[in-house]
Amino acid sequence: MSKHIISRFINTISKKDDKEYLFAILLYFIAPTIHGVKPSTIVTLKHQGRNLNSLWNKHKEEFKNSYNVEFYEIKSDNESTTILFYHLEELTNTLKCNENLVFLNKFGYTEDMTVEECIEYLKSRFDFNGCPHEMGIFLGIPIEDVITFMENPDKKCVMCGYWKVFNNVEKARKKFYDYDKSKIKIIRNILSSDIETYSV
Template identity: 40%
Template sequence: MKTELQAAKNWDQNWLTADEIFQGVLMVIKHEKLHFINLINRLPEREYLLSMISYGTAPTIREEKPSSLMTFTKNGKNLYNLWNTYKSEVGKELDLEFIEFNKKSNSVRVLFYKRKQLEECIYKKECRDFLNRVGYGKLMTLEACLSRLKQRFERVCPHEIGIFLGIPVEDVVGFIKYRGENSILCSYWKVYHNPDVARTLFEKYDKAREDIRRAIKDKYQYGQVDNLVVEYAVAL
């Protein structure tokens, strides 16, 4: 008959530590993401591009984030050429506006945005004050602000892009002050203030992407490709 001490010892040997559980969860997540990547890699060019953009801009599609920035290059499946071929269709299908930054012969950065959410973001007093300090006039329209941002992108990736992406002013200022170091949290951006608020936002963004991933998987894994992007964009 086992003593309590022996039973406790066996229990301890068979019990997963928190770290082991976490690693197991990571393995599941990695497996699901790998399956997702393999799935979309088999899609026709147009559907592949739309799936990539939908996943990358999911928080913006859901109107939880004013804009999302993506970079398309000629590496891999050459998203640069696919973007140039199908970009006129993308905005309509995903109900997103966009503007290109720093376009070169082999790469381009594209800011996808929801007009209402982006205007509300940049016209907040603290955001407007910051933009004013770096050369954006108080009476500039959204189009004028985006045009100014595009000009500045020709020389360098300007710090104020964080404002347009919905990053809190305190974190933009913190990033500048500490030169990207000493953040207390790092995910969609480097956090220097109010980490609990940031975590809540990051969880919403992650859920938006997960919903998109599942929608793509549910449709495409059975070969149903027609009108997919329209269907799940509307569903969100």
């Protein structure tokens, strides 16, 4: 992704009011999920700078209604909130994929769980273990890369972008391209119109 367009984006949103700034930041990070090319995206908003954590608590329902995106707060305290934004159809397909389901069964997920129940269970494991390995499945990381990292976290990856790639480089490169394309679309919309009126 062009450093020039990123620089323009950062400069533009820095002049927005707090709500518009929050929305722009979130839309940039979760763009691939909004566009349905990534099942979910995890974002942590902290109590620093513009205090995005507080702004999120104030504007989260408006954000959800404005951009038709689902979210679940994985972890929250006075200092930060960690949120899983998800595309319901895409995440459902990802979690119900047979090879992913077999993998998730090992950690206590079952075939009859709804997406919401899977996320709630993920949260319980997140609380107990920190970020669990199966989070990668929820985020759309190929299962072979999730397993490789889980079994050998010190192994050198062959490519690094949205995740550490150990196996199918071409497949990963295509996904990285799609994710970047979604983010660029969001950036261009924000640069060319008012945050309240542009489409995602």
